[in-house]
Amino acid sequence: MAADGDDIPKLSHPLEIPKLKCGAMEGLQPFIAAPEHQEKLGFPGELVPNWKEVALAKMAELAEKNRAFQVYLDACVKCGACTDKCHYFLGTGDPKNMPVARQDLLRSVYRRYFTFAGKYFPSLVGARDLTEEVLQEWYSYYHQCSECRRCSVFCPYGIDTAEITMAAREIMDAVGMGQKYSNEIIGKVKDVGNNLGLNPKALAATLEDLEEEIEDDTGISVRLPLDEKGADILLVTPSADFFAEPHIDGLIGYAKVFHEAGVSWTLSSYASEAANFGLFIGSYENMREIALRIRKAAEDLGVKRIIFGECGHAWRVAYSFLNTLAGPFDFLDPKYPVPQHILEFTWNEIQKGTLKFDKSQNDHIKLTYHDSCNVARASRMGDEPGGQFEIPRNVIKAVCNYYYDMDRSTTHESTLCCGGGGGLLTDDLMELRKKGASPRMTALQEVTEEHGVTHMAAICAICKTQFSKVMPAYGYDMDSIVSVHQLVSNAIILTGQDGDDDDSEDETEAA
């Protein structure tokens, strides 16, 4: 039964468990990568003739190189704790979108070729041969996982389906069956330096436009420097921040914060991308190559600190992996963690009292906050565990009067993915994206009904793009999704700006 693109599920509760709809999403596959995109990443251009041997060899290699892969394939007891935790399962009802069932697509093959039980008693333990159909099934369902890690929170062994999805994508890349969206973008980063393929000239022009816009708005000259040697801070931000709404308003917010804090900073045209799609395809080598661009930019520009803009998966790679992939960063100022998140910087400045706000500038907004999955479950901000939840909310509450949290079972470490993460933010998967967003949208509708919430803030480029695309399907305007630093930008009073009514920044929130 082919699913209709417009049949968005109506949930009575964000986490309502659907009836199983076997095969509901079976036919959905993203476009396959063209040979040129594959080869640029070091993968075969198209499906190799001996793909089966190559796939099994890759699987053996992964079991040698990655403990998570090995342990997670062995340890699952099929208890079922994860079965109702994936937003794609909740949104589609397809049982193969249950985390354990998604893992089993690969585990069944691993068992068949690499375990005693699977070799000699395949039907007993659910082991199966690797066939063309299995490969197609992998291509479908490993591109219906956004690697958001929600399942890993609830698994008694911490089994993270994201790790299995990444491994499966790595295997598919190795046999020449990569995904167009992710692989084409990684190629662009290697050629030009960012996901958009925005060249340095165009980038410089964009930043100049933004400077003019800020000056028109505020009467204050706020700079957005590019490739300035000797600046203290290198800001690495997702390239969506240079052109997309509401991302760009966030970028304006960062610039204003830096301006008021009186620090010198710069963007880099060489490392003009925070997102690292190498993560999505599970490729350590590609992820490393992209991460090394940031190191090189930092060295070339002679900066002392690196700060990342609002971006979820980027922050995961930055916070958790950058030191591994491109470290050690002993050439930077040891007083600061490497890297820092822009929200860590802004919250720090707020605490120091260097920023002045007029919170009433956000009074037209009643706000909630969407914890972006990879920030929530794969990173941290600040010194304490859980800082990734508190710091964004602290900043929001410092600049907004009306703030309301969504149902606790859908926030913090239990947050729901926006539905477009992990390399799925592509139009060929729009049906999945709309359905996968339904649990989050239902949670949002609840706070809208209860508190009149009008807007949702996020700190991830993918979340922002995804929500601006799918929110209209759920009865919200596309600009109902906002950047956190957009709110900061709205409320901040720049030194010398007219209408400075000197609100205290430590005023408590009205909510």
Place this chain on the structure above:
Amino acid sequence: MLSVIYAILFYVATILLVVGVAMKIRKYARTPAPLKIPTTPAPTTTGGVVLRMFREVVFFESLFKSNKWIWLFGWAFHMGMWLVLIRHIRYFTYDIWWWVQLAQPFGTYASFAMLGGLLGLWARRILVERIRYITNPSDHLMLALLVAIVGSGMMMRFVVHTDILAVKAFMLGLMRLRIETLPGDPILLVHLGAVAVLMIIFPISKLLHAPGVFFSPSRNQVDNPREVRHIAPWAKKLES
């Protein structure tokens, strides 16, 4: 004859269990985790990780967050099992240790928790659509085996007693490489046979979750990637 068969069975089962699990643990320990992937919020110190792991294996913290029914049945089964196992130590030591004595009454009735837990988990496998979907025949067989072990044990404890002193003599004999006479009660033979099967399949089945949980990177890693550089040996080679 029967005694010899069971003696051989237990020697083989013990060797397979010990060697098999040791090999798996060695494999897990030697396979590097190339990246820092703790599920956050995660502890920032090793002490914190020990505490997290303790809560995970003693209280099944994540499972509790996930599903109260699976937690209840799973936790009752596992905790009952520990008490029953402790109680069984008395059959392997000549003098019974004081803390084994102490656990005796608890260990006796813990078998009901074990059985209840197992039957609850089994019912879920049959009644809950999602769990039925992910269940393989081996999952049913594993439950059947465990129910057979617990059921036969309870039979001997509460209904038809076996010559437990003879069983103890047999076990103590095995430990000293002597084969004593094992009583021929069918229930006892089922009990011991099923236990031996469980020992044999341990290293090649999902029972590997027991050692596996300690090697799960999302649970056993310290959240300190900015402070301490984490790098796998194979990844280090990419840098030269």
